[in-house]
Amino acid sequence: MKIGLVAGESSGDVLGAGLIRELLKRFPKASFEGVAGPQMQAAGCEQWEPAESLAVMGLIEPLAHLPRLLRLRRELFDRWRASPPDVFVGIDAPDFNLGLEKRLRAEGIKTVHYVSPSIWAWRSGRIKTIKKAADRVLCILPFEKTLYDEEGVDAVFVGHPRADSVPAPVDAAATAAARAAIGLTAREVIAVLPGSRASEVSLLGEVLVSAAHIIAGARSSVQFVTPVATPALRAAIEAQIEEAGLMEKFVLLDGESERAMIAADVVLLASGTAALESALLGKPTVAAYRLGKATYTILRVFNLVKLKYFTLPNLLTETALIPEFMQDDARPEAIAGSVMGMLDNPLQRQMISDRFARLRVELSQDTDRCAAEAVIELAQQ
Helix, strand or coil: CEEEEEECHHHHHHHHHHHHHHHHHHCCCCEEEEEECHHHHHHCEEEEEEHHHHCCCCCCCHHHHHHHHHHHHHHHHHHHHHCCCCEEEEECCHHHHHHHHHHHHHCCCEEEEECCCCCCCECCCHHHHHHHHCCEEEECCHHHHHHHHHCCCCEEECCCHHHHHCCCCCCHHHHHHHHHHHCCCCCEEEEEECCCCHHHHHHHHHHHHHHHHHHHHHCCCEEEEEEECCHHHHHHHHHHHHHCCCHHHEEEEECCHHHHHHHCCEEEEECCHHHHHHHHCCCCEEEEECCCHHHHHHHHHCCCECCCCCCHHHHHCCCCCCCEEEHHHCCHHHHHHHHHHHHCCHHHHHHHHHHHHHHHHHHCCCHHHHHHHHHHHHHHC
């Protein structure tokens, strides 16, 4: 069996590596080739192009890379048309992979798209493109399969990979151990995650630190722990904390976001993938987010985003459990009040933790195994 793969960014590399390892358990002589990251290479994939070459973000930035990306897509198509794989798996990177999948499928090559684009959030019309491009879609969220079923698209829910890897249960002993490892001694601990990108830290970091200043002024026995996502962000985060006069209240970690959240009573974060990780750890969470004014105006004027909630856990539970503060609502006073309200209500925190524990079970499906079985079944049809 030969499998072609194209993975975008590090998250796709992780998914691809897990898929390869599971496929090799069933087909030890299988071969893998395509656009791969270091983890996929280590798992046994022949790298034609590094996965990071697809890591282009934003609305305008990709235009400068468009000629290179189109050339790469054309070269991949030509190679696989000349020597077809049994199945092609496009992992995330929908703007690149869906076009490639459509052309390969027209050549009679079976195609899988792994990780559904967020059609439930914006650009819902993409489902028509996906229907033409993919023989099968592997969904990591349960409600996505329902959307595809309604459109007659073959879709399989394989679970969320993060739900398979987070430690469980995160009990009082685990929290105490994380605090001891970090060196936290306060009675109350709040994890503050301002984002993993410079733009997020610039737009939201000062707001979250200002909220921390209000909390620290009202509660003497409180500490804050912030995992710095990349070394390049440390100086900006330190400057925001120092300007607020809170350096003695904050502990900064190099990465270690999971440990920081485990140590916390409440997690305060920039909405994104961290919100789901916090929920899977069973942690009461408050989320905020701000976009650049121009981007926010475009999204609002053209009604491009159609979501009742913008944090993923709130879309997955019957009741919204994460207070959300978006754009102009992301004010320090409101955010601080929400965090302190949770700190003052241990029964509410326990209820939230219990529901998040059930969410983890719902999303934990052994993703790598389920994805491999879905690929094998398609290959053998």
